[in-house]
Amino acid sequence: MSLPAEQKNQRRKETRLFLFLVVCLFPLLSVAIVGGYGFIVWFLQMLYGPPGPPN
Template identity: 80%
Template sequence: MKRYRHAVDLNHGICQTSDLGSFQSLAGAITMPSTDDITQQVRKETRLFFFLIVVLFPLLSVAIVGGYGFFVWFLQMLLGPPGSPH
């Protein structure tokens, strides 16, 4: 079950649910997040996208190919090179 962290401002009767990203009054009405919140969210998502594309995926590709190469090399050390046994 997912947990939500709430911040309640009792003076203004506003409850912010951080997981949902929207503001909710204590009466239950949902209001739109401010443009600053949306801008920060877009910047955060853009940085994450570029991190995934530029850093994480290339490193994972090198690690997977290198791991496969090491696995084949190690098997050839144990079982011998491929080909006929003669």
């Protein structure tokens, strides 16, 4: 392979990786992080009760 063909192939791989990260991985990761945080808050409220002044 010549050098420009290798660069073109590398650029195509980088573009596909970027699209995978932006379209698939980052949205799934953000949903998992927010969902995990919500689960932790829900579970802690089951153990310690809701926030607010004590009765």
